[in-house]
Each structure stands twice: as structure tokens, then as C-alpha cells.
Amino acid sequence: MRGEASRDQAVPILPYLAIATTEVIGAAAAMTLSPRVMHWSPSVWLIDLRPTRDYWTMQAQRRGIKVAALLQMVWAEALGHGTQTESLVFASCPWQALLLNAHLNERSLSGPLELREPFSQALLRQLSWPVWFAVARDYAAALTQSKSCRFDEQRFHSDLNHLERAVVRLGQQHPAQMVDAKHQAFRRRFGEHIARLWQWTFAGVAEGVHTAATKQAAFAFAEEEVFASGFPWVQAVVTTRPGVVRQLEYPVWSWDQLVADFTTDLDLLADLPALASGAAVLRLEWILHLEDLSDCLVNIRFRHPHSLRAERGEQKTVLIQACHSFEAVYLQRSKDASWIAPAPLIGWSLVAASCLARPSTAISLFGEVGAAGEDMAAAMRIDNRLQIALERYQVTSDWVAEGAFTKAGAGAKDSDVAGAATEPAAKPWAALAARRPLYIYAEPRVLGGHETPTKAAFIERTGEVWWQKPEGTSLERNYFVIEHRSGQRSWATRGEAGEWWVHGLFA
């Protein structure tokens, strides 16, 4: 058995969350978990967790609780007393989250649920057709609201009625009874949109097993923009975005000339009521007003939610990111228009375009306590200041070298990082790892004919992941330590023709 269970513990929370509440809440409150939210129906919010997923994972890891449990706690605090959350459903695509959410409400159950858990998948398979149709009608309303030019609402409802009649005629109670039906068949009979909904319904969930192929399909959705996938995402907007405007007393051309005023404006922005309440920024829009009356947009992004108030008077993190963005946009623009003198800046607008609302009651929850908290805050601060994303890894119990690890968030606990490797079932893989190289190639490289190794010693025989490979692939790999004429030692396999394939390099 490959370590599927361990691997699932290691992967981050699923990216889409559907939340049902008993009362109507505003967009600002909904942005407690992520700035990307959609008001699906009066009582249901859809939340795209991808911008803040690493942040929540780190927070949960530090507290030793599940991410879903932490998000439920934070959401409850954001709503305050009197408003109850009926359900929270995490899924790979928004459609699945909505379906399961509606199903939970129908059965008066509450979350949080993650669709990668067998219990949640079993619930999804018990989904009834009436619930599926009800959510599909909401989907049509959302598509109409998003003003999709290729959507014919009348035609959609006609196709949906057609499907309803077919379901009754076939005597089907649950969509899961037709799980084998191909979406191409749905497209032929019921049109493009219903086929798409059908394809999303069980993506990643097939007969209770997360098979490699369907899992890949489900997570492919998560990696894409929802707009590209055809899901009618309508971003909820807050009525006022906190911002400050600066009119310069004299035109400026360079970064050094504007730093002092820019820092002052960042402090002013931090003091605005919307941010003073503890909101953290994920993206700032810095609109430069040039003397030629044109505008130039500079986006300042952060990998983790950043508190402007925490760096009041200094604003080092923003200045580092702003300097790079300024150089990339304004100075590049000046270079592109090199045949004329670059237009100087005469002012700017600075807007907090993407914020994570943090309710005052949750501040204590986020307070950095002890050395571990300080470490995590420092790691996040540096992540926000760097030009490139740092990589952190955790080990999973898998015998294949290229699948034996996943990326982890900063601040992971020892048990998370080494957890899979310390459990008894993983000990053979840990022993294997000790005899493997520090660096590996993503794809093994064939050794040229003139580069015959001077020494070769067999070290391990590894089973191939044959079910994910094309037919005819060898079922196993025999690994050797080979030594080149230069004295360099590599980790290599032998091909069927006797050629050497170098897969890694030892320390």
C-alpha cells in the first residue's frame, strides 16, 4: 500500500469553502477567511481560500489543530453571538462544496466537512436529485448575474427539465447511481452547462476511492482560475476600500525621492478605521499619477496577510515589495518610452485592494505567543519581503523518491514534518531515504555512451507506480550507485538496453 492516508494529512486544506449561515452577513465580515468571496445565495457564501491557505495552515499547525476546525472557530468569532453557522464544506471545486452544503442543510447536519474524507464522500453519494436540481438553478441565476455572454438561461432550464424527466423515467433517486455516465453523453443530450456540472459533481470522488486519475482531475480544477473553468464566480465587493491620496508638491522621478512621503501614507492608511480594527493586507494598489496625465498601476502583493500597523513608522516590508514593483512597472515604462523624457510622478493613490478582515475578538487568537509564535511571525515577515517564495518540505510515506515528499507551510510542527516518517509503517521508507541522494532529477537523464561508469554497486529495487504510467512500462527499477571517471557518484538505474539513467547525485 502506498501511504495515501499520510499523504492526505500532509496536503493543505481544500481550496473552496461553502458556508451556510442563519442570518444575512455583509461582504466585509465574509472576508475574515479570505478576500476572495462570493455571495452565492442569501444564506450561503462561497470562499476561495487559495490566497490565504498557507497562512491558515501555518496557524493551525502551530496550534496543533485541524485547519478546518480553526477556520470554523475564526468564522464563528467573526459572526459574533446570535448568528449560527449551519455548515462548512471544503471541496476541490465550488460546485461540490455547494452540493454538499445543500445536502447537509436538507438533512439538518452541520460541518465542518472536507470532501477528501470518506464520510464526506459517502454523504455526497447520498445526494438526492432534487437537491442537485435546486443547486443547478442557483448556478443558472449566478451565471445570469455574472452576465456571461454565452449563457442562454431559457435553454439551460429547458435542458434541466429534460434531465429531470429522464431521471424520473429511469427511476433514479441519487446522482451517484449514474456515476459512470460520461459527461460527453450529458453534453450530447443536455447541453454544455449541464455536462460541466455533471463533470464537477464527482470529480475526485469515485466509488469512495480517490483514484489517481480523478484526484488529478479534481485538483486540476483547484489550480485553475475559476473563471477559466466556467464557474460563474462573482466577487463580492465592499462598498468602500480604504485608501489615501497624495498630491506631490514637486514632481519626482526616482524611488529615493518618494520614500518618505510613501511611508507617511502607509502609516496614514494603517490608521484608517477599516485597517485599524486589525485587518491585514494581501494586496495594495498603488496608482501613480504622472505629469502627462496618465496613470500607472503598481500592485504590491504579500504572500501572507501583512499588518501595516505592526510596522508603523518603518513599513520595511511594504517598502521592499513596493521598491521592486515600482522598478518593474514605472522604471520599465520609462525605459520603453526612452525616446522621450520619462513623465515624472505628480501624485498617487494608495488603496488596500485585498484585505483579510480580522475581528477584534480573534486578535488574541492570532497573537504571537512564545518563541514558536515569534519564529513563525519572523518566517512570515521574511516570506513577505523576499522576491521569491521559499520552499519548505515535509516527508510522506511513499517508496518512490519523487513522491516521498510534499511542500509544507512555514512554521510546521515537528510532528507534521516528520510525522509520516516516524510512524511504524513509514520506517522502511525512512531507511530507504538514508541511501538515496540529496538532489534528484525530475526526469532521469541517460548517460552518454562515452561516459561509462567506472564502478557500479546495486543498492535497491523499487516497484514502479505502474498504474500511473503508460502501458509497457517496466514494473520495477533497480538502482545502483555508480561512480564516474571524475569520482562523482550518482544514483542510477539501468534501461532495458543496458544504458544508464542517472536519477540523482549524492552529497
Next chain:
Amino acid sequence: MSALQLQTLCSTFAVFRADEVRDHGFKLASGLAVLDDALAGGVALGTLVEWGVPLGRGGRHIILKYLAAANRGLALKADYPILWAYPDSALGLNPPAWQALGINLRHIAFARTNTPMHDLKAALLDPYYRLVVFDMPLGLSRDDYAFLARQARTLQKIIFILHNQLLTDARGNAFAKLRFNCTRSQFDPAKIIVTPVRGLPPQPLVLQLEGML
């Protein structure tokens, strides 16, 4: 320890005697007795060290001993986060092997970049990462070395530069307090020979490492 070695050490680390240094925890020990004794306890905080460690010759085992020691808080008396920068090429990391060699993956962050001085400047200016390793860096200039040495000194970091070729006296580096070449012994593959190029007398140090491939 010879009188010459002691004299060299005293000139390098004039402030503390070797036993004082150990007691105060200002040095990072590798756990390899021969190397630690030669360095009077280990590599002092605030030091830029250059290593000539061609990939695949076993030299990185010594570097990983230092990293594992930093994770365990050996000598430093606290576990310190590590930043390891490596080139953006076809070669990727195999983290299970690092963990098997004693590295705590919780305390190490990796940066895949061909321009580490530009991309990682914020990390070098911040005291958080106390041990920074540049593996096979491309085109570090004299100014870059000066900057690294200054940051190591002012923020009490240890910075290792790992070159994919052996170091020579012909191209010196005044900013690195210590320079070593590491190669596998031709006669006993389980032994690594560390040859000081700068900072210690040039007598080779023979290190016995277990489990090395």
C-alpha cells in the same frame, strides 16, 4: 592540539579561549571530533566559510553535519532556522534524504534561485536565518562576498558558500575567514579528507563518516 594550531586559533578567535567559547556557546560544532578540535570547538558565529565540495564526492555530508547540529542546538544552545539556496536547474531536492541525514525539515527553508544575492537580500538583512548556505552559487562578485561577510559579522550569522569545484590559492577570498576543500579518500571511500586552504594550517584532516554513499 599542536602549539601552532593553538596559536592560529588564538589569532583567529582572540576574544575567548577554546573552552570559554564552548561554554558560552558561540560556536557551531559539527560533531566530527577531528574537525571540531581543529576549529577549537566549531565555526564561530559571524563567520563566512567557503567550501570546495564538488557534488557527488561526499563533501556535503560534512555540511549536513553542521546543519543537523544547528537543528539540535549543539553548541549554539538553541535550534536555529537554516536557509539553503541552490541553483534553479534540472536538479531538484530529495527532502527525505536530508531528513535521514539528521536535518529537521521544520527548520530549513530552501530557495531555488540563480541570483541569490538579489532574491534573498531581505533574508540576509534579517537576523532570523542564522545559518545560510549558498550551494553552487553562480557568479558571486567581490562586492557580494564583502556584503556576505559584513552581514555574517553584524548579525552573527554563519554563512557557508559551497563551490562545485575545489578551491585554489590562485583565486583567494579575503572575506572568507575559513576555506576548505573536501574530497573522498581514494583509498577508503568512507573517509573524507578536508584540506584547509585558509584559516588553519594546510595539514589534511581525515574524517570517518558512517553511512556515506
